[in-house]
Amino acid sequence: MEKTVEISIVFPAYNRRNEVLETIKRLSQNLSLPHEVIILDNSPEKNDYEFPENVRYIFTGKNLGAAARNIGIKESKAPFILMLDDDSHPEKGSIESALKKLNNAPPRTAGITGPIFRLDGGRENPPLLPTAFHGCGALFRAEVLKSFEYFYPWDFCFYGEEYWSTLLLYSRGLRLEYEPDFKVCHRMSSSGRDKSRIIYFISLNNRRTWKPFVPEPYLAKAEFDTNKRYELISSKEGVSDSFQKAAAENIEIKDAPYGRMNLKDFEDFSLLSSFAKILPALDKTKPVILCGAGKFPTLWADFLKSKGIHNVIISDFNTGLIGKQYGDYLIISPEEAFSARNIAECQYICGHSAMAESLAWAKLLASCPRKYVI
Numbered sequence: 001m002e003k004t005v006e007i008s009i010v011f012p013a014y015n016r017r018n019e020v021l022e023t024i025k026r027l028s029q030n031l032s033l034p035h036e037v038i039i040l041d042n043s044p045e046k047n048d049y050e051f052p053e054n055v056r057y058i059f060t061g062k063n064l065g066a067a068a069r070n071i072g073i074k075e076s077k078a079p080f081i082l083m084l085d086d087d088s089h090p091e092k093g094s095i096e097s098a099l100k101k102l103n104n105a106p107p108r109t110a111g112i113t114g115p116i117f118r119l120d121g122g123r124e125n126p127p128l129l130p131t132a133f134h135g136c137g138a139l140f141r142a143e144v145l146k147s148f149e150y151f152y153p154w155d156f157c158f159y160g161e162e163y164w165s166t167l168l169l170y171s172r173g174l175r176l177e178y179e180p181d182f183k184v185c186h187r188m189s190s191s192g193r194d195k196s197r198i199i200y201f202i203s204l205n206n207r208r209t210w211k212p213f214v215p216e217p218y219l220a221k222a223e224f225d226t227n228k229r230y231e232l233i234s235s236k237e238g239v240s241d242s243f244q245k246a247a248a249e250n251i252e253i254k255d256a257p258y259g260r261m262n263l264k265d266f267e268d269f270s271l272l273s274s275f276a277k278i279l280p281a282l283d284k285t286k287p288v289i290l291c292g293a294g295k296f297p298t299l300w301a302d303f304l305k306s307k308g309i310h311n312v313i314i315s316d317f318n319t320g321l322i323g324k325q326y327g328d329y330l331i332i333s334p335e336e337a338f339s340a341r342n343i344a345e346c347q348y349i350c351g352h353s354a355m356a357e358s359l360a361w362a363k364l365l366a367s368c369p370r371k372y373v374i
Contacts, residue, residue: 003034004034005034005035005036005054005077005078006033006034006035006078006079006080006099007031007033007034007035007036007078007079007080007081007082007095007099007139008035008036008037008038008072008076008077008078008080008081008082008142009027009035009036009037009038009081009082009084010037010038010040010069010072010073010076010081010082010083010084011023011038011039011040011069011072011083011084011085011086011088012039012040012041012042012060012064012065012066012068012069012072012085012086013039013040013041013042013043013086014041014042014043014063014086015043015044016086016087017047017049019086019087019187020039020049020086021049022087022089022187023084023086023087023088023089024037024051024052024055026089026185027089027090028052029092030089030090030091030092030093030094030095031090031095032096033095033096033099035054035078036054036055036056036076036077036078037051037054037055037056038055038056038058038072038075038076039051039055039056039057039058039086040058040060040064040068040069040071040072041057041058041059041060042060042062042063042064042065042068043059043063044063046059047059056075058071058072058075063157064154065156065157065158065161066135066152066156066157066158066161067150067152067153067154067155067156067157067161069083069151069152070150070151070152070154073142073145073146073151074146076142076146078142079141079142079143080099080102080139080140080141080142081139081140081141081142081145082095082137082138082139082140083135083136083137083138083139083140084136084137084184085135085136085137085186085188087136087186087187087188088116088136088137088184088185088186088187088188089184089185089187090137090182090183090184090185091183091184091185093181094114094181094182094183094184095139095182097114097179097181097182098112098114098139098179098181098182099139101177101179101182102139102141102177105177108173108174108175109174109175109176109177110140110141110144110145110169110174110175110176111133111138111139111140111141111144111169111176111177112138112139112140112176112177112178112179112182113133113134113137113138113176113177113178113179113182114137114178114179114180114181114182114183114184115180115182115183115184115355115356116134116136116137116183116184116185116186117183117184117185117186118185118186118187118188119185119186119187126354126355126356127162127163127166127295127354128229128294128295128353128354129163129269129270129271129294129295129296129352129353129354130178130271130351130352130353130354130355130358131166131170131175131176131268131269131270131271132162132163132166132176133162133165133166133176134162134184135161135162136184136186137182137184137186138176139182144169144174148168148257149257150257151165151168152164152165153165153205153208155208155252155254156201156205156208157201158201159198159201159202159205160201160202160205160206160209161205163206163209164205164208164209164213166269167209167213167256167261167269168213168256168257168258170261170265170266170268170269171213171256171257171258171259171260171261171265172258173265175268178355195237195239196239196241196242197242199230199233199234199237199239199242199243199246200242200243200245200246201246202230203227203230203234203242203243203246203247204246204249204251206223206226206227206230207223207246207247207251207253208251208253208254210222210223210226211223211253212253212254212255212256212260213256213260213261213266214260214261214266215260215261215262215263215266216260217263218263218266218270218299221296221298221299221302222270222296222299224298224327225295225296225297225298225299225326226295226296227247228298228326228327229293229295229321230243231243232320232321232324233318233320233321235320236319236320237320270295270296270299271296271300271352271374272299272300272303274351274352274374275300275303275304275349275352275374276303278349278372278374279304279307281372282304282309282347282372283347283370284307284308284309284310286311286345286346286347286370287311287312287313287342287345287346287347288304288309288311288312288313288346288347288348288349289312289313289314289315289337289342289346289347289348289349290312290313290314290315290349290352291315291334291337291348291349291350291353291358291361291364291365292315292316292317292350292352292353292354292357292358292361293314293315293316293318293321293326293331293353294352294353294354295353297314297326297329297331298326298327298328298329300352301314301328301329312329313329313332313337313346314326314329314330314331314332315331315332315333315334315336315337316331316333316334316353317334317357317360334364338364343368346370347370347371347372348365348368348370348371348372349371349372349373349374350362350365350371350372350373350374351373351374352374
């Protein structure tokens, strides 16, 4: 008797035969649950793969980028959908941990995220906001994804689509939860990445993301913070031309499927509501150091100032940001943030940036007497 499929695993592919085969092998080794695999091949020509019976190969006919995942969602048969890249795989036992978390979560929890790591020991680039998911490893309730006409934007190609999709979830009152035992390996190499292409698409897609979703009171600040980050990063990487090209390009910015988010949903997504929760514990007479610029540094800093904390400092690990001006704020190094004088006088806030960075900050703050975790 055929086993009922418990999880559908979906990923797009593009001319990476060996990676696809490696992912299939790793899934068979690491996943004990009955599952199906749906491969969306964006390659120029159909590949002559030979797959096990539980693998469905769909040739898209053109490079749809991440949007090919929409086809996989529609074709999926299981109650849960695991999104991977063609070069990522879950560690043994990870899916079971994520499923347990999701099964015990409230109905508004649409999916589960977890830590992403590299085989080569390189630094993974997870979302700068812990409220967003990483495209190479996230588990979702299938009924939620199928409730949308489309979950991934059709015009993004690659880079930044996770923010658009996360905002879509939040605009419907849905949320994501983090499970530390849901571990996914991203096998991509840390070297050889086309930084010019990455900066171009991220900068372009950021323009397509914030304006349709973000409520007017927060829109200008969200756009400023995002643009400033990639302006500085592109300068550090020597690809400023790509940032400027994306900023100047004439593009159509489509309305969000359900209109702009309400204030509460955006405040949850942006972590403003989390900052509000720790306000009563903060001493307004002492400086506050934000440990990590994260996604919206001046939005958060201005919020704290509006609540009476007038000396707000931002620190970050990224050398492309250190010593640079972010609006009214000069980004300082971790060494300066943890000088003897600052430790004696300041309050520290962490947990608002990328999960891996937040964990690194937490280690530095282990013996700090005045630390607050978002």
